[in-house]
Every structure is written in structure tokens, then in C-alpha cells.
Amino acid sequence: MKIKNKKKIYKKIISLVLALSVFISFSPVTQAATTDSKNHNVTFSLQSAVQLNTIPAVSFGNVDPSGSPYTSAEFVVQLKSNANWTLKVKSIGPDGIAGNADDNYFKDNNGSGSNTITVNDHLEWSTSPYSAWNWMTTTDATIKTGTKNSDNNWQDILMKYRLTINWSDQAANNYLGVIQYTVTTL
Amino acid sequence: MEKKFLKIFLILGIIFLYYLLPHLVLAQGFDFAVVPSKLDFELSAGENQSRSFKLYNKGVDPVTLYGYVEDYWITPDNDFEYFPPGTKEYSSAKWITLSKEKVIVQPGQYEEVTVTVNAPKNIESGGYYAVVFFEARGQSEEKAAAQLKIHGRVGVVILTTVKRTGLEGEILRKGEIKNLIVKTTWRPFIKNFSFDIKNIRQSLRNLKNIQFDFAALFQPQVKTTTVFENTGNTYLHCAGLDILKNTLTGREDEVKLPEMTVLDKSIRNFEAEWENAPFLGRIYLKSILAYKVSADRQEEKVAETVFWIIPWRLIILILIILAIILYIRRKLKKKTEKKSICPHCGKKYKGNPSFCPHCGKPLSENICPACKNPVPQNVKFCPNCGQKIEKTKQKPTKNKAKK
Numbered sequence: 351m352k353i354k355n356k357k358k359i360y361k362k363i364i365s366l367v368l369a370l371s372v373f374i375s376f377s378p379v380t381q382a383a384t385t386d387s388k389n390h391n392v393t394f395s396l397q398s399a400v401q402l403n404t405i406p407a408v409s410f411g412n413v414d415p416s417g418s419p420y421t422s423a424e425f426v427v428q429l430k431s432n433a434n435w436t437l438k439v440k441s442i443g444p445d446g447i448a449g450n451a452d453d454n455y456f457k458d459n460n461g462s463g464s465n466t467i468t469v470n471d472h473l474e475w476s477t478s479p480y481s482a483w484n485w486m487t488t489t490d491a492t493i494k495t496g497t498k499n500s501d502n503n504w505q506d507i508l509m510k511y512r513l514t515i516n517w518s519d520q521a522a523n524n525y526l527g528v529i530q531y532t533v534t535t536l
Numbered sequence: 537m538e539k540k541f542l543k544i545f546l547i548l549g550i551i552f553l554y555y556l557l558p559h560l561v562l563a564q565g566f567d568f569a570v571v572p573s574k575l576d577f578e579l580s581a582g583e584n585q586s587r588s589f590k591l592y593n594k595g596v597d598p599v600t601l602y603g604y605v606e607d608y609w610i611t612p613d614n615d616f617e618y619f620p621p622g623t624k625e626y627s628s629a630k631w632i633t634l635s636k637e638k639v640i641v642q643p644g645q646y647e648e649v650t651v652t653v654n655a656p657k658n659i660e661s662g663g664y665y666a667v668v669f670f671e672a673r674g675q676s677e678e679k680a681a682a683q684l685k686i687h688g689r690v691g692v693v694i695l696t697t698v699k700r701t702g703l704e705g706e707i708l709r710k711g712e713i714k715n716l717i718v719k720t721t722w723r724p725f726i727k728n729f730s731f732d733i734k735n736i737r738q739s740l741r742n743l744k745n746i747q748f749d750f751a752a753l754f755q756p757q758v759k760t761t762t763v764f765e766n767t768g769n770t771y772l773h774c775a776g777l778d779i780l781k782n783t784l785t786g787r788e789d790e791v792k793l794p795e796m797t798v799l800d801k802s803i804r805n806f807e808a809e810w811e812n813a814p815f816l817g818r819i820y821l822k823s824i825l826a827y828k829v830s831a832d833r834q835e836e837k838v839a840e841t842v843f844w845i846i847p848w849r850l851i852i853l854i855l856i857i858l859a860i861i862l863y864i865r866r867k868l869k870k871k872t873e874k875k876s877i878c879p880h881c882g883k884k885y886k887g888n889p890s891f892c893p894h895c896g897k898p899l900s901e902n903i904c905p906a907c908k909n910p911v912p913q914n915v916k917f918c919p920n921c922g923q924k925i926e927k928t929k930q931k932p933t934k935n936k937a938k939k
């Protein structure tokens with residue numbers, strides 16, 4: 351009888367100890383005592399940025415008035431921007447510096463010759479197979495105004511040029527003109 | 537032995553293609569980035585401040601970038617215009633110096649360029665502006681008979697607020713919404729059809745290609761323009777939103793307005809498009825534009841308007857269909873309606889009258905037994921007194937009268 355009572359008492363003590371240990375291990379007091387939490391502020395400044403990618407030159411090869419007009423292969427001007435942007439184009443002349451007297455000319459001998467062909471009635475640009483042709487001028491013409499990137503991909507602007515050669519244009523070698531693309535964020 | 541030579545030849549060929557071919561291709565284009573694309577300066581008259589840009593070369597060839605400064609202006613329709621330095625009254629181009637005007641950036645690398653703004657002593661307080669360009673100039677080794685070289689430049693807007701000490705040194709950051717414009721348009725719902733009066737045959741042939749976009753009848757394109765004027769003396773960075781509520785259904789949408797900088801004494805149009813606009817509704821529009829007045833305070837400007845979206849084309853289409861149905865019904869009714877001839881005067885009459893509208897004589901031999909009035913044929917009850925009419929055999933009058 352005594353042994354049975356003792357066993358019962360032992361069982362009660364063990365179960366009580368177990369219950370207490372479980373309670374202590376899961377109690378908030380224990381957690382508060384063992385957890386050490388700190389807040390870390392994560393700060394950064396996100397700067398506006400623009401990335402531009404285009405080909406260096408467009409070649410029409412050998413041209414003559416009987417085969418005119420000549421349409422260039424399509425190429426893509428690519429942009430990435432985290433702000434709204436505008437893309438413009440203009441002719442800046444064979445010296446590659448805007449604001450000079452020769453802005454509106456192609457010049458032979460790779461831009462250093464004396465024979466000239468005017469740009470604003472010989473060269474046209476277009477942004478897609480279906481849009482109209484626009485004469486290239488020496489003032490900035492807006493190609494496209496766009497919004498900031500929605501993902502990390504490039505924003506593509508399809509471009510092509512058309513060159514019209516007249517019978518009155520002086521035959522000479524290596525006519526060169528320079529055009530300038532400008533991107534600015536709004 | 538021959539097989540071994542063939543293998544060696546193949547391997548050498550692959551190595552040749554792998555290493556040599558890329559160099560045979562024309563020079564690559566340029567791929568560069570400028571960070572940041574907008575810089576703010578705030579300084580006192582006579583002071584100078586410096587900041588730096590990073591110019592990244594993301595291409596595979598080294599790129600040479602040329603830096604220079606110009607004036608600029610933005611039209612209300614967000615179109616940039618560039619001018620030589622010092623052209624504009626508010627120009628800061630001549631105060632700006634760049635640490636390097638020509639930078640060669642290696643592929644995958646970046647170079648820093650410092651821009652310094654030196655504000656003169658005797659200038660009025662307010663905003664002064666310029667744009668710094670970094671330009672890559674395309675090079676091509678090909679000697680073509682006609683070619684275009686391409687230059688690409690990225691503009692970095694330099695916004696400077698200069699404060700002059702003294703009474704006239706106040707910086708005013710204020711603006712107002714001048715107008716709120718709503719334009720509702722509808723996409724064409726007939727596609728692939730063009731009519732040329734000179735070539736009707738072709739136009740009729742084109743009818744085969746017609747496509748109807750019925751969804752366009754239910755999807756209006758609602759564009760809002762919030763016209764904001766900067767009435768202060770320096771630039772404002774503005775951001776905002778349109779709140780559009782359909783008062784018929786209670787549906788409310790928010791459309792973010794673009795974040796833009798408005799130069800002083802200028803107007804800019806903040807345009808937004810409401811996607812998923814309802815096809816019918818009375819819309820309450822609230823346009824909110826906010827700008828910072830100081831580091832810890834911003835001001836909000838609000839404009840409101842109410843407009844209707846009415847599917848006019850759908851209504852017109854329904855009316856046209858109804859008119860066609862009514863016209864066809866009327867035509868059919870006219871066709872089925874037989875014209876009768878009076879047995880007394882021989883003239884035609886419509887409907888089923890009791891007396892001839894031309895001579896006034898009774899058109900029926902049927903007489904109501906109760907009220908003794910003539911009764912039209914094929915009626916069950918007398919139209920005058922309601923007496924039931926027994927069917928009697930009688931001479932048909934329709935189409936048989938002879939003069």
C-alpha cells in the first residue's frame with residue numbers, strides 16, 4: 351500500500367516537474383529573457399539615371415540618283431530610365447559640333463571636302479514601318495516621349511533613315527553627315 | 537591520319553571564328569549611363585557648390601564622352617528646348633564648370649566628373665537652370681560613299697536655387713492649378729475599312745475586311761490634364777494624383793500623375809490616363825498636386841470638376857438599329873394591310889371602317905341587331921353598343937366594287 355502511494359507521489363512530482371518545465375520553456379517571461387531584438391534602419395537614396403545605347407553609324411553605301419531613294423536598315427535606339435524621358439534628334443553637320451554653319455550639310459571626303467548636299471531635303475527619319483517620314487533638320491525634333499522603365503529591360507525605339515539623291519547632286523566620294531540623339535529626363 | 541588533320545583543322549577553324557570574327561565586324565555602338573540625371577543645388581549668392589556624376593560604360597568598347605553645358609526650357613507639353621549657354625535670362629550655364637570635359641570610360645567601368653556651380657554675388661534670389669550634356673560620338677572605320685555618324689548625348693538637368701541675403705533674398709515656392717481638363721474619346725469600333733468615293737468598287741471590296749471591335753463601345757479613353765503654374769521664383773518638384781469617383785456606382789479609382797519639375801514663371805501640363813474607365817457615369821474628379829515648400833513641409837493644391845461619360849456611339853447605334861426595325865415593321869405592315877374598295881363610290885379605303893371615308897355610305901351590310909348601326913365585317917361584337925354579332929353570310933366588298 352505504501353509502495354503504491356509512494357509511486358503515485360513520484361508520478362505526481364514527475365508530472366508536475368514536466369509541466370513546470372514545459373510552462374517555463376514556453377512562457378513569455380523566458381522568451382523575453384533570452385531574446386535580444388534590435389531594429390536596424392535600412393536607408394538609401396535612389397538616384398535618377400539614364401542609359402543610352404545606339405549604333406555608331408548608318409551606311410548607305412554607294413548611291414546614285416537612278417536608284418533613289420535609299421532606305422537604311424532598321425536599327426534600334428535603346429533606353430533605360432527611372433524617370434520620364436524625351437528623345438530628340440537633329441543634324442549637327444559633318445564636324446559633329448552643333449551650332450555651326452555646316453549643320454545642315456553632308457560633305458564629301460568624309461566630311462572634309464568642299465562638295466555639299468543639304469540634309470533637310472535629302473534625309474528623312476521614321477520610327478516604325480507604318481509611321482510617316484520626317485525631314486531631318488538642324489533643330490531638335492522629338493522622336494518619342496516615354497515614361498520610366500517598368501522593368502529592367504530596354505525601351506526600344508525603332509529607327510530608320512531614307513536618303514534621296516537628286517540628279518543635281520554633285521557626284522563625289524564619301525559624303526558624311528552627323529546626327530545627334532538627345533535624351534533628357536523630365 | 538587524314539581524320540586527325542581534319543579534326544585539327546576543324547578546331548583551328550572554330551578558334552579562328554570565335555576570336556577573329558567579332559573583330560571583323562564594324563565598331564560596336566556606345567552604351568553608357570549617367571547617374572544622376574538631375575541635380576539640385578541650393579546656395580547663397582557668391583558661394584560655390586560641387587557634386588559629382590558617375591558615367592558608366594556598359595558597352596564592350598571604351599567610350600569617349602564629351603561634357604558641355606547648355607541652356608534649356610520646357611514647354612507646357614513637356615518638350616525640351618536647348619539653347620547655347622547664356623541665352624536665357626535664368627541661365628546658370630556660364631557659372632558651371634566640369635572637372636573633365638573629355639572622359640574615356642573603359643568597358644564595365646565608371647568615371648566620376650565633378651560639376652561646380654559658382655553663383656555670382658550680385659544676382660537676384662531665385663531659380664537658375666542649365667543642362668550638362670555628356671556626348672558619345674560614333675566612330676566608324678568603314679569608308680562608305682554616303683554615311684551618317686551617330687552621336688548620342690544624355691542631358692543632366694542642373695537646378696539651382698540661389699538665395700541672396702537681405703530684404704530681396706526671399707525664396708518663393710508657390711504655384712497653383714490653373715485648369716483641369718478632361719477629354720473623353722472612344723476607340724473606333726469599325727476596323728480595316730476605308731471608303732474612297734473615287735474608287736467605290738474597291739471600297740465595296742474592302743467591306744469583306746471589316747472588323748468590329750464591340751469592346752470599343754464600352755471602353756472610353758479618359759485623359760486628364762492638370763495645368764499647373766509655378767508663380768514663385770524658383771523651381772518646384774511636383775507629384776500628385778487624380779481621384780476619380782463614379783457617383784452613379786460609387787466606384788473610386790486613383791491615377792498617379794507624373795512627377796515633374798516646374799520651372800518658375802512657367803506652366804506644365806500633368807497628363808494622366810484613366811484606364812478601365814466606366815462606359816457610363818457621372819464622374820467627380822479631384823486632382824491633387826503637391827510640392828515641397830521646405831525640407832519638412834509640403835503644400836497641396838487641389839482642383840475639382842464633374843463630368844459625364846456617356847456612350848454616345850452606343851446610344852446612336854441602338855437608335856439606328858431601332859429605327860431600322862421600326863422602318864422594316866412599318867414596311868411589312870403596309871405590305872400586309874389590304875386596301876379595300878367602297879361598293880358605293882369605288883374609292884379605296886384603309887382599315888376596317890363602318891362607313892366609307894369618301895362617300896359616307898355604310899361599308900357593311902351587317903346591321904347590329906341592338907343599335908341598328910352598320911357593323912364592320914368580321915367583328916364579333918358591335919363597336920357602338922357591344923352587342924354580340926352573329927356571323928352571317930354576306931357579299932364580300934373588298935376589291936370587288938365596280939363603278
